Amino acid sequence: MPIRLTTSAADFETGFAAMLSAKREDSADVGDVVAGIIADVRDRGDAALIDYTARFDRLDLTAETLRIPAKEMSRVVAGVPAEDRAALELAAERIRAYHARQMPQDESWTDEAGATLGWRWTPVTAAGLYVPGGQASYPSSVLMNAIPARVAGVERLVVCVPTPDGVVNPLVLLACELAGVDEIYRVGGAQAIAAMAYGTETIAPVDKITGPGNAFVAAAKRQVFGRVGIDMIAGPSEVLIIAEGDQNPDWLALDLMAQAEHDADAQSILITPDAGLADAVEQAVARLIPTLDRAEIAGASWRDYGAVIVTRDLEEAAALSDRIAPEHLELCVAEPEALAARTRHAGAIFLGAHTPEAVGDYVSGPNHVLPTARSARFSSGLSVMDFLKRTTLARLTPGALARIGPAAVRLAASEGLAAHGQSVAARLQTLNEGSGT
Ligand code: HSO
Ligand code: ZN
Numbered sequence: 001m002p003i004r005l006t007t008s009a010a011d012f013e014t015g016f017a018a019m020l021s022a023k024r025e026d027s028a029d030v031g032d033v034v035a036g037i038i039a040d041v042r043d044r045g046d047a048a049l050i051d052y053t054a055r056f057d058r059l060d061l062t063a064e065t066l067r068i069p070a071k072e073m074s075r076v077v078a079g080v081p082a083e084d085r086a087a088l089e090l091a092a093e094r095i096r097a098y099h100a101r102q103m104p105q106d107e108s109w110t111d112e113a114g115a116t117l118g119w120r121w122t123p124v125t126a127a128g129l130y131v132p133g134g135q136a137s138y139p140s141s142v143l144m145n146a147i148p149a150r151v152a153g154v155e156r157l158v159v160c161v162p163t164p165d166g167v168v169n170p171l172v173l174l175a176c177e178l179a180g181v182d183e184i185y186r187v188g189g190a191q192a193i194a195a196m197a198y199g200t201e202t203i204a205p206v207d208k209i210t211g212p213g214n215a216f217v218a219a220a221k222r223q224v225f226g227r228v229g230i231d232m233i234a235g236p237s238e239v240l241i242i243a244e245g246d247q248n249p250d251w252l253a254l255d256l257m258a259q260a261e262h263d264a265d266a267q268s269i270l271i272t273p274d275a276g277l278a279d280a281v282e283q284a285v286a287r288l289i290p291t292l293d294r295a296e297i298a299g300a301s302w303r304d305y306g307a308v309i310v311t312r313d314l315e316e317a318a319a320l321s322d323r324i325a326p327e328h329l330e331l332c333v334a335e336p337e338a339l340a341a342r343t344r345h346a347g348a349i350f351l352g353a354h355t356p357e358a359v360g361d362y363v364s365g366p367n368h369v370l371p372t373a374r375s376a377r378f379s380s381g382l383s384v385m386d387f388l389k390r391t392t393l394a395r396l397t398p399g400a401l402a403r404i405g406p407a408a409v410r411l412a413a414s415e416g417l418a419a420h421g422q423s424v425a426a427r428l429q430t431l432n433e434g435s436g437t
Contacts, residue, residue, distance in 0.1 A: 002268075002282070002306025006275075007316055019307055020324065024265045025235050025373075027215040034219040038194040045200035052191040057133075057164045061186065066202050068168070068184045077174045084171060091363045092143050092178040098365030099151040102384045108393065114400030118393045123153035124229070126204070127387055128196035129181070130211035130221075131172055133162035133188055136262075139171035140361060144368050144382065145210050146179035152387035157181050158206055160196060162188020189213075193220035197228045208387065212369075231386055232379060235372040236265035239357055240326035240346075242317045243281075244333045245274030247353060252277075253284035255330060258358045260301035261294040267305040269324065271317040275310045282308060318342040325376040328357045347376045398431050 005015045040048045046063045053059050080088075108118030127149045131142055142159070149157055159176055161168075163186040176184055185203055187195060193213075199205035209221060210231035221230045239259040243252055256268035272278050285306075289299045311317045318339055321329055325345035333339055336351035343349070347370030350357050361368045369382035396404075405424045412421035 002285075002302055002308055004278070004282075004308045004310075006310045007312055007320070016309075016320070016323075020374075022305065024267060024305055026265075027218065030215050030219050031223070034190045034216055034223060037190040037216075038198075038220060038223055041191050041194035041200065042198050045195075046202050049187050049191055049195055049200060049203075052189065053162075053187055056189060057162050057166075057186075059163060059166050059186070063202050066185050066187060068173070068186060073173055073177065073184070076168055076170045077177055080170050080174050085174060087363075088139060088143070088171065088174055088178060091140060092147065092175075094363055094365040095143050095147045095367075096151060099148045099367070099384050102148075103151065104385070104388070113403045114397045115404070116393075116395040119390045120393060121388045121390055123149075123155070124207040124387055124389065125154070126156040126158065126206040126208075127154045128158045128160065128206035128209045128228075130188075130192060130196075130209065130213050130217055131159055131161040132211075132213050132217070133164055136212065137161070137169050137172055139169070139175040140368065141212065142172055142175035142181075143179055146176065146181055148367065148382060148384045149210075149387045150180045152384040154387050156183075156204075156206070158196060158203070159184045160187050160192035162186065162192070188217075190216045190220035193217060193224055197224035210369075210382065210386065231369065231382055232371060232375065234369065236267065237262045238267045238269075238327040238372055239330060240269045240271065240321055240324055240328070241330040241332060242314065242321060242339065243270065243272045243274075243277060243330075244314070245272065245277045246334075247277065247332045249277060249280035249284045250288075251353065251356070252281045252332065253288050255332075255356050255358070256281070256285060256302070256306070257288055257292060257298045258356070259328070260298040260306070261292060262297075262301075264297050264300040265305070266301045267307075268302060269307045269309065269326070271309045271311060271320055273311050273313050273317065278308050278310050314339055315342065321346065325371075325374045327370045327372045327376065328360070330355070330357055345376050347371045347381050401427060402431055 003019060005012055049066060050061050053061050104121055106120040110116045129145045131137060146157060159181050161172060193209060195203045196206045196209050206228060208229040212234055218233050237259050241252055241255055256270060259266050259268045270281055285302060289295050292298050309320060321343050322345045327347040329346035330350045331339050332353050340349050340351060348360060348366055350360060360366060367381045367383060371379045405428050408424045409421045
């Protein structure tokens, strides 16, 4: 049974605090193993990748076959049914249009001292995207990672994807093609992250690595950070739904289970001021779970981490949501904009009964790579910004240097940095001589 809390009950705060602090992810400590794999890939390059791929994916590769050739790409992709292709194309187009709007502007202005200041944005040169194999190999996630990179102007986009027993997912390859991925390697795990960070004979290194993965991949990303940039380390998925009493309990049950089916560690929470709706949704979920393909995963997630909270009103529901800072926040209420305005901490907000979170996973346009485990308090979902960096610009006229330089000379002296002070003072002196004073 999911936990059930009522804000008017005396023990509410205790129950809520326990829910907030429950640790959902119990990832094994694989740091040492991963450090060994990274060192091996740095040492032996392609040969190490070939060994690990034989061992973990039961696939014999050579330096020539690490990369999936264009011919194989077109053959596999040609087998994708037209309806699947059309759906993926629609998704790609909408994701592209959304992320194009995110592109930030360069800025430049001249201030009252006469300094021309500003910044400009430039893309990272090469980005590497990790695509997991197995059950969590989502073509939609390929689009969500690769398209922002391309929109940002990344020149070289690399994908590493494990292909256990040589089996490739045609939709993953099609997503790579639609997003404009340049190179695809059939390598997975920590070894793939090491190869993209340090490079091998065949795989040139990248500057930034993004994408989800298992505990080994997550540990590898942590360990190569600094050598390359990485995106966030995402935890199990979450949804929080705030619903009014007149909402359809079957729809809400489906929305809750759409998160729960991702992972036994996923979390689905319903908050409502209507105890009757809370009961109806719990009953609907109980009916729904046995009908799902992933009944076991969804059932375990709902049993262990599911929560139903009954509040006095919507205002209180919004305040609780902020304390949770969910990855996905669904507002199934008559006036979702007003309620959204009352919340601050959420990775993505879905407004109204006809915007289920699942539509955001695929086709609405915003990114589905979002901050989990309460990190929406301080971070945001993946965007073009993850593939851009900002360079600041400053140009001083002689007059501007004369005006603000003396303060720099003073501060340099206070920090005991003589060359700093003189590098400014020497110029000020020349300016003074030139002006004849
Ligand atoms: N809801 C997941 C993303 C996803 N869902 C991919 C389906 N495919 C995490 O935001
Ligand atoms: Zn999903």
